[in-house]
Amino acid sequence: MKPKKSWNPQSSSDCESSLVDFMSSDSDYSDSDGFVQDTETVRKAKVRVAAIVCIQDLCQADSKSFTTQWTLLLPTSDVLQPRKFEATLMTCLMYDPYLKARIASASALAVILDGPSSIFLQVAEYKGSSKFGSFTALSSSLGQILMQLHTGILHLIQRETHSRLLASLFKILTLLVASTPYSRMPGELLPTVITSLQARINEGFSFKNYQTGLLAAAVGCLTAALSTSPSLDVREMLLKETSTGFPETEKKSSVLFTLLQYSEQLTSPNICFESLQALKAVSHNYPNTMFAFWERVSTIVYGILMVATPEFPSRPWKGHTGDPVGFIGEKVITAAVKLLDECLRALSGFKGTEDLSDDKLTPFTSDCIRMKKVSSAPSYELDSKEFNNNEPKACHSGIEQWSEAIEKHLPLILRHTSAMVRGASVTCFAGITSHVFFSLVKEKQDFILSSLINASICDEVPSVRSAACRAIGVIACFPQVSQSAEIRDKFIRAVEINTRDPLVSVRITASWALANICDSIHSSIDDLPSQQSKESNVDSPSIASLTECALRLTKDGDKIKSNAVRALGNLSRFVNYTCLSGSHDKPMDRMRLSINTNSNEESTSSNDMKGSHGNASNSFRPGSMGDLCWLDRMVQAFISCVTTGNVKVQWNVCHALSNLFLNETLRLQDMDCILLLLLRDSSNFKIRIQAAAALAVPASIHDYGKSFPDVIQGVEHIIENLGSDQISAPSSFKYRVVLEKQLTSTMLHVLTLASSTDHEPLKDFLVKKAPFLEEWLKTLCSSLGETSTQSDVEDKSLGDQKKEMISKAIRSLIEVYKDRKHRSTVQKLEELDKSICTLQNPA
Template sequence: MATSSPGVRSWRTAFLTLRDETLIPPPPSAILALLQNVVLPHPSATLIAAAVQLPPHEVTSDVVLLAGLASAALECPDAAAASVQICHLIHDATCSIRLDINSSCWTTMLNFFEKITKQLLYEADTVNFAGVSTTRVEVISEILEIIRHIYRTYGPKSSLSENTELVGILLCLISCLHTELLTVYHSNFPLSPATDIGVISPKSKSLWEMQTIAYSIVGEALSKLGSSISANLWQCVLEGLRKAMDFLASKNLIVEDYVMSRFYATLLHCLHLILSDPKGSLSCHVAGFVATLQMFFTYGLSSRSFINPTANGSINEENGASNLKSRFVESSKNEQGRYKPPHLRRKETMMQSPKSLSYADSELSKNGFTSSDSDHSDGDGFAKFEDHYRSSKARMAAINCIQAICHADPKSLTSLWTILLPENDVLQPRRSQATLMTCLLFDPISKIRITAASTLASMLDGHTLFFLQVAEYKGSVKCGSFTTLSTSLGHILMQLHKGILYLIQHQTHSGLLASLFKVLLFLISATPYARMPEDLLPNVVGSLRTWIMEDLANKHIGLLGNAFSCLEAALSRTPPSVNVLKILEEDISKDHAHTQQGSSLPHILLQLSEKGRHPSLKLDALQVLKALLHNYPSLVTRMWENISSVVYNLLQTPNTDEFSLDVCSTSWRGESGKAPRPNIEKCTMAGVKLLDECLRAASGFKGTELTDGLQDCRSIDIQILSDFSRRIRVSSAPSYNLDGPVALKCSMEEHPSGSRLWSEVIKKHLPLALSHSSSMVRAASVTCFAGLTLSVFSSFNKENQEFVISSSVSAARNDEVSHVRSAACRAIGVITFFPQVLTCSLVLNEFIRAAEFNTHDPIASVRITASWALANICDSLRHKATTSFSECSSSLNLDPGSVSVLVESALRLTKDGDKIKSNAVRALGNLSRFIQFTDLSSPKFSTPDYTSLNDSPEGINQLLDNDCKTNFGLSSADAWKVSGFRDSDWLERMVQAFVSCVTTGNVKVQWNVCHALGNLFMNDTMKLTNMSWASAVYSILLLLLRDSTNFKIRIHAAVALAVPASRLDYGSSYADVVQSLVHVLESLSSDQASSPSSFKYKGSLEKQVTLTTLHVLGFVTTEDEQVLKDFLIKRASFLEDWFKRLLTSLLETVDEASSSKDTTSEDQEDIHIPSALKKTMVRAAAKSLRDVYASSKMPSIAHRFEKFVDRFSVNP
């Protein structure tokens, strides 16, 4: 039947003729003539009627042939009319028949679309198209329809290159449509806001519909391209979207109808795809995008669509909260009303929508370019909120775009916080200048509120932790008055707290609550509460406590876990809050005053930690208690009895005895197998860590008191003179800012509870914890020993001291689990500073044996703590050796073999990683301070070769097992200076290790090398002038002082250079040292710190270099080499000015100290001692320079320095 149809015969005849005539490609003009004579004379309707009767593959082949020939013909200047007819024919065929397109066919079609699109875009002013804008729009519409129909079937199979080409074509079409829209709005609605019009003109409606189709296809293609999109295409799409967004903003084209709602949704969806994977900079686009996106925050929400808190839509401070609560509760009930399946919701929507939809709307719906049925949750009450136009999708897309910008360019977004976040009246709904909090508080769609919360969390996360530290709240600000950035940020943080806490108290949607807790967690971490109102942090803690008490009845375990995370973060904020402490103390006092307890936060946490509670709640409660006691340690004694009981019960619970069946079988919401429940081991470990926190708080542990005073006097004098001291805050130490001792003297009278609590724990808890089957529990229990203080350990009886020592050594040597041994090494590194350990050689030998054993562990974390313990042992030995006349330095017979083990181990560890290398260098520096480096040829010190034992733990044990109780006939005081083994070889190897570590180690290794060299220089048994390596070592120190970008390294290098006590110690390097120090002094004024963290040490560096230079200049004599004298003569002017500044500085220091009313006579004496020392050094340096200038026949300069000598008298 089909073959006998006249139309079919005409179709086949026409296309057979085309094929025959184009077997040899003719010129474009011949092709155009052929098309005009063979195909175009036939009516389009006749051809389409025939095509329907033909097989699809035949029609596809013919259509592709027609597109290919039309592409070639478009090169002719008069091909415009023919191209329009051919496009119309291809459009009708595509809409009538499902073409069987493959890759080759699609490429040909894209080529045709590209050429005709360029014709439309760049030749619109030709005769054919001039003044016929309607024709051009029709062609664009037909091209879009062709692409949409073909892409619907072929799109999933399209390649990356095809999608790239397609996006480029669509961008050109969108540009053409944009030009038409500009013409329409310029002629019809100049300067008239679209919201005032309320509708769009019929003339522009079709243009918006076509743009919707174009952006829909662009979105599909971009999704397929994903991260493979090229940077050039990404930039083109971005600029096209920016042009569209700017057009909307300039014309205020935010119209609430079906056509525009669809356009906004597709446009913003494309923008979100582009912003989610940036291929270039967004900084110049962020402000424009944000300004337009903000306009969509309340799009589609009429005044009655808001969840109005009161009748007049505002809130006052007195009764606003209750009214808003009632509205939110009502909204939540409505959202959780009767379930309506998606198909019924859609049917209901279509019934309520406008009766007549445009062709493009219906086609979009038919072909899948619509909102998903799951755009709204089942509880949103979609029909109730009358979202006829699916405007919520546009709101959702706008918020998603803000979140994408936050991830792509957070720095640019921070400058726009005042646009996106409220500075006042957060609980009042606003349609104009809406913020993300407006969406979060008042949008009727829960998914949009959740998305807004997620966007807020993204904004508060990351670098904003530093950005918000400048925030400061200064009370209410007058409207319109200038406010600084810090003040604006302070007000924003206040409003965020107000809005988030309010929602948490009054919201019941579990998904939204989870998002709110995430926002609150980031908000707590980012807010500088010390610069905010005093009651802000207490309000956060109180609100969370109230919510937890109310939600325990709902048993939503997931949300409770989120709330506990926020509570832990709030209680961990530093500095601690005095008001939070007062609230906690008052709550505990109220609980003690009433027989029925249970309202205070500590009591709630303790109750949740008891036996029979849900494992997740138990673990969370224990962690929150630890955070609470870490920041507020004064509460320990008031809570100790309950904490001790809870932890003891945990330790007595067998691992096989999981939580009671009634608790586990109870239905807890929010635990649908997403995460495994914590087992008894994790809870027990958390309990032991809580115990550790209590012990540290009761003992007054600060973490720095153990090493206070262990610095060498000669080195520390120089650092005191330069006012440089390292103040370290140990994170594991409780915060004593509010209630603890400010300056801990380690006296037992200040912390009498520490000894009592420790005695109870040693007797009751630790025996169970140290023998626990869980390695996590054993590691936590051994870590408790690392929190001991000297005062508490000294108060122990002999049995308790032996328990601590033996438990630490046993765990370090015998436990099979690496992290338990690591914890034991850390405990050993602390305990080794106690005098009770230093006076017992057997204990020291056991500590050395345990630490050295773990330096061979294959796990790096174990070797780090083992090397740290080894370095601490060496530090304590150095302190003992250099303070032989102190009260605590009784005689000690240390095995020479033990010293050998320490040296060999440290030398071996200098070849390990940087963290281990740093500890090894510190150990060698301490050892080099007191070891007597003597001549190996002396028969008294000749020993067997232990080289083969260096890398073997068993060999080291043999060394330790040797009963070396003799001290080679020397007194026990001299025994400290006995090298015992291979001392001269050690010296060379130590120096080689220091040099190697300087070149291969990180910053910490380098400044440890500087400190170690300072210790080595202070060894009185070594003559620096006779050492061949001395000049190389001085060169390294000078190189670090001059070129290092880290100021702390430069300070330590300057300190080391100031240690040699005589001119001879500097040897041939003396001239280089003097010249380098003077050059450094000259350049310090122009030095730029490599980072802000280094800049804060610049003043200390200047003072230290000044003192080191004075020390070195004091050794200058008239007999020095001429090169040095010439250098000093050239720098005479600089040195004279420098001495003048020193004189002024010293006089000001003395005057300030004398005029201070708060300074006692004893303090004034302490201040005067460094000042006198400085004057002595300055006087000696000035005298040396005077002599040099006098001998160089420069009497005027010598005379001026003579005045300096007189002025810098020790007696004021």
């Protein structure tokens, strides 16, 4: 690889001009190259090419092990300054006088960046050459490599004259962009990539036969750069473009103007498609930039859809230049519809499915909230309030834009001959918000609902039905929709039909929509003021249909099973089981359901349970299941899913049991055992967190039943030994603190109830563990003191709540230790309780 003398960059550029018409096939190279007379020089060139090919083969054979050689093969110093005896793949690509060696270098670089080992580049961090000492960390070396690769590739893209090599450069840059963590690189790097590509696109390509292909590759590269994690520098660059209004003198330097211009070139489907993809990436990552372009985007999309009306049948995309405009490929149409979808989401502020969760956060877990990233929602992280406040209110709400889309665009594509186009059009409805939906006139609301129901039931293509089910799952979470029995029943029927589809992908989205419908029903019941209105709202055969459907889906695959368990959890929350005795309704007390999964020892049947209450009659109120057997089957389904389901299924079981515990008409004691087992034995921290949260749901000792001593002892044992837990996966580290805080909250809750117990062995246990509990409570109080000196004023209420929880637990333990004549511990705890009051709240 190391030549005896350094290459001359000037000779490289001289050769480039003579290689324009060089044959692009590797097989055409021979010793008789027209311009090569020196046989020794040709032989050395062939050796270099063979060596590069060997490097490429080694990388393909074991790319992971090959990463140790990156610092030898990839540049760490300025690639624009060739150095003697420094040969890397990049110097070969830039300065080798022979095209064959340069093409081989490009191919090897693409293999390195395209392999699974490229994931290692995610740890790269650029610190600048001046910050290096005697030791250079791997992250810094990788940062230097990425920086020099960017410099060299962008330099070549601006100057390369050979069409095949230029196409390879675009491929390398696309892979390089996908592998680079720009948040840890210089802020100007990503904007430089974008502006360099835009300048090269505007410059054009002189190769008549390859012009369209190279232009499409360049725009595709631009799409990759705009699709990477949003950059504040890129955002500012794009907003500056939008603020200028595109005066004639600045059009050529505008990235957005270039993309809008090429997206209108219907005679070049490749270029049009790539431009639409790039605009979609802009709308997704930089949604505020689209406010200034809605009219232009709407016009472009409408123009494409009008050309592709049913009288001009759509056909698969071929990508040939000069296709008749009437025969626009379905890929171009689909890209246009997806751009429309992304713009509507950006304009209406779509942030994902409506959150109906009513999970109560305790003071100790409230600061552990992790923002959920919704991939289908635009990225609003970089959008400033200042920019938002300057925009018209109507523009931000998206109402006008949605009305326009329903009137102009969607009627043209909902019944399109292409299933791909129909699926994309139905997916648009999955991005609407409740504010926009209920701001539309009733005719437009009905249009959306009827389109979804028809697509989910009547369309022959599974992908379209799946897309319709996803949209139904989104709209079903709108509060006003859940209160309409007519709409809800139509949604239930459509979803239930699709849960029986032979295709797994359809059943997954249908089960997700089913769970959302159940979540919406349970949320609407909690919001209603009176028992009478609750009964009228849910007393429907649809509830029975939902229950049977969810129970059936618990026997499906894990992705479907997790949604089914979530649905059952929501249903179990509002099931009312009462034992009628005379004129008084009493909750079903101490209902025991065996957790033995053996078929011969399954839980008590509904007949046995009915018989155990003599002549008392059983009835269900809101969401009544009509028969206790259904509740029995629910619990057995949870037990089965815990033992056979994956991590997500088990997490949903824990959450479902939380809902079951919140049902005031039921007292299920044995379910605590499942949660304790998961809390103790599961290797997944998220499951353990949810299990600990579920164990804190029962509000009284009576609700815990006979399992209360087991819960206290189990949680105490886990807290005491938490430090010795082995973390199997690196991803679990971030959940360790959350688990500790949830266990703290759960332990304080059950200790608060401990003074009410008459279970003597439990009191003996608490006396035995007095030293640990005293030290643990002291540590909690110390953490409050530390927090109070660092917290903001607005955290005062949170701090007070933490103090109250600790104080209640301490006072409960004091009662227990007084009963056991444990005076020394009582005295220490009383002093600790007094010290809590002296802790200063943040000023």
